[in-house]
Amino acid sequence: MSDSKTTGLDEIRLYAERHGLKGLPEAQFARLAELATTVREAGLAIPRMPSEEIEPAHLFTVAPIRGLK
Amino acid sequence: MKAKRMNKPSPNAEFTAAEKPLHFLSVAEASRLIGGGQLSPVTLVEAFLARIEAVDATLKSYITVTAERARAAASAAEAEIKAGRWKGPLHGIPFAVKDNYYVAGIRTTGGSRLMLDHVSSTTSTAVARLEAAGAILLGKLNTWEYGTGNGGVYHDLPFEVACNPWDLARFTGGSSTGAGASVAAGTAMFALGSDTGGSIRLPAAACGLQGFKASFGRVSRAHCLPNCWTLDHTGPLTWTVEDNAIVMQAIAGYDADDPSSADVAVPDYRKSLHAGAKGLVIGYVRDLGPGGEALDAANAAAMDEAVRILEAQGAIIREVRLPAPLADYRTVTKVINWGESYSIHETDFLERSALMGQALREKMMSGFTLRAADYLAATRLRRTLVDATDALVRSCDALLIAGAFHVAPRFDEPDTIIPFTADTATTVFNVTGHPAMSVCTGYDSGGVPLNAQIVGRFFDEETVLRVAQAYESATPWRDRRPSL
Numbered sequence: 001m002s003d004s005k006t007t008g009l010d011e012i013r014l015y016a017e018r019h020g021l022k023g024l025p026e027a028q029f030a031r032l033a034e035l036a037t038t039v040r041e042a043g044l045a046i047p048r049m050p051s052e053e054i055e056p057a058h059l060f061t062v063a064p065i066r067g068l069k
Numbered sequence: 070m071k072a073k074r075m076n077k078p079s080p081n082a083e084f085t086a087a088e089k090p091l092h093f094l095s096v097a098e099a100s101r102l103i104g105g106g107q108l109s110p111v112t113l114v115e116a117f118l119a120r121i122e123a124v125d126a127t128l129k130s131y132i133t134v135t136a137e138r139a140r141a142a143a144s145a146a147e148a149e150i151k152a153g154r155w156k157g158p159l160h161g162i163p164f165a166v167k168d169n170y171y172v173a174g175i176r177t178t179g180g181s182r183l184m185l186d187h188v189s190s191t192t193s194t195a196v197a198r199l200e201a202a203g204a205i206l207l208g209k210l211n212t213w214e215y216g217t218g219n220g221g222v223y224h225d226l227p228f229e230v231a232c233n234p235w236d237l238a239r240f241t242g243g244s245s246t247g248a249g250a251s252v253a254a255g256t257a258m259f260a261l262g263s264d265t266g267g268s269i270r271l272p273a274a275a276c277g278l279q280g281f282k283a284s285f286g287r288v289s290r291a292h293c294l295p296n297c298w299t300l301d302h303t304g305p306l307t308w309t310v311e312d313n314a315i316v317m318q319a320i321a322g323y324d325a326d327d328p329s330s331a332d333v334a335v336p337d338y339r340k341s342l343h344a345g346a347k348g349l350v351i352g353y354v355r356d357l358g359p360g361g362e363a364l365d366a367a368n369a370a371a372m373d374e375a376v377r378i379l380e381a382q383g384a385i386i387r388e389v390r391l392p393a394p395l396a397d398y399r400t401v402t403k404v405i406n407w408g409e410s411y412s413i414h415e416t417d418f419l420e421r422s423a424l425m426g427q428a429l430r431e432k433m434m435s436g437f438t439l440r441a442a443d444y445l446a447a448t449r450l451r452r453t454l455v456d457a458t459d460a461l462v463r464s465c466d467a468l469l470i471a472g473a474f475h476v477a478p479r480f481d482e483p484d485t486i487i488p489f490t491a492d493t494a495t496t497v498f499n500v501t502g503h504p505a506m507s508v509c510t511g512y513d514s515g516g517v518p519l520n521a522q523i524v525g526r527f528f529d530e531e532t533v534l535r536v537a538q539a540y541e542s543a544t545p546w547r548d549r550r551p552s553l
Binding site: 056 | 397407418419421430435438439442443444446447448450451455
């Protein structure tokens with residue numbers, strides 16, 4: 001069973017197939033569906049930034065930030 | 070010179086200097102003996118190999134022991150020292166590294182079935198720097214698979230789980246499991262681990278060590294198996310703070326092979342090590358906010374006592390609070406870790422997930438379904454957390470804050486293992502990149518180690534070491550060793 005907030009077994013099988021996942025033990029698909037729900041909830045719980053000027057920290061280095069050399 | 074052996078030390082053994090077995094010498098103690106011609110590197114390495122032989126079938130700190138390579142290096146070191154070419158405090162000192170540091174010609178498994186036969190042609194910069202300083206590699210240490218996971222221990226990896234030397238029925242903390250076990254038990258004089266959310270500091274906490282995650286960019290990660298590019302750190306686990314300073318001196322500094330390496334001058338870490346805490350402003354994060362109620366009473370009491378000790382030495386204590394809930398730091402760490410780790414290991418997951426242990430497979434499953442927008446939301450929140458936390462850290466000379474909230478959990482209570490990894494304030498400083506050291510703050514009523522973190526300003530590892538040394542030198546915790 002799934003609803004709009006959870007990921008069902010059929011849905012996760014299709015997702016896995018569509019994204020090239022091979023050889024996942026059969027017993028693991030139910031766990032994958034559970035984790036997909038957990039990940040979705042964690043992602044949506046992250047506060048969104050109020051300004052577009054708050055950029056990602058993906059190029060994270062502390063030395064240039066502090067001007068240390 | 071050969072220190073007097075103790076065949077059967079009592080539980081939680083305490084030794085006088087003269088009675089101390091060679092495998093329980095600190096780096097600084099052994100270094101003084103070697104430099105003074107009173108101890109041979111060959112004797113010292115043989116003592117460690119004998120210790121490994123005696124206890125590691127039980128302890129399981131090692132995945133690979135490189136005995137003959139170590140013996141050859143010890144003979145070379147002895148000849149160099151006899152010829153007057155002593156290289157410094159690490160010359161002839163035996164160490165080991167988590168099995169996610171590549172060493173040319175030696176198997177690096179990452180603790181995984183997927184890498185059982187992997188032999189690298191490169192050597193990690195940190196290991197190369199230690200060997201250039203004369204340190205002698207004993208082997209590769211146990212680890213969670215790929216140095217990561219979901220926080221659980223499932224006993225489903227190709228190598229048995231390392232045990233905590235203070236109580237073999239307990240977990241060492243992860244992911245640098247063998248690093249924690251080896252230094253506490255004396256199967257390595259010091260060890261290198263890696264830390265994405267606490268994996269140096271948590272084994273240090275669980276095993277009663279001093280574990281240092283320096284500033285992001287301070288210690289090279291080049292030629293180590295990556296876990297999460299923007300949160301990974303490498304660094305030492307040692308018995309004493311002085312040992313940590315000695316090792317840091319050799320491994321810190323810019324490395325062009327690591328894209329995140331910082332070109333920031335490295336000071337002499339031992340110059341102000343014994344300057345004491347007088348006049349330093351220590352921010353004490355007694356109130357951790359929501360989530361902080363999980364902190365063990367024994368760890369909380371030990372931190373209060375640490376504050377009293379530092380204050381008695383003349384430190385100025387200010388109670389402060391983190392600028393955001395612990396949950397924010399933890400979520401940022403979790404989501405970034407899922408995304409980056411999946412990106413690194415995507416091919417393995419898509420094609421060979423059946424070979425993975427449950428802990429790694431579940432983490433990969435999480436990354437598999439993560440949305441890019443959520444990953445980027447985490448990195449944007451991270452920027453605000455870095456700025457706000459840095460303002461707090463810069464308002465003091467150092468912070469004192471909890472590390473692992475709980476003592477090492479028991480294997481027969483598996484429900485307590487994930488909380489040991491999750492209930493911490495270690496992730497805060499992976500998110501921000503500040504230097505953070507886990508220090509032993511004593512033992513609970515059952516003799517299991519307690520811990521706290523000392524945190525410093527960006528690239529001010531010197532002050533972290535100084536505060537840690539001031540605390541360590543005023544406490545008796547280094548006089549006690551686990552009995553195996």
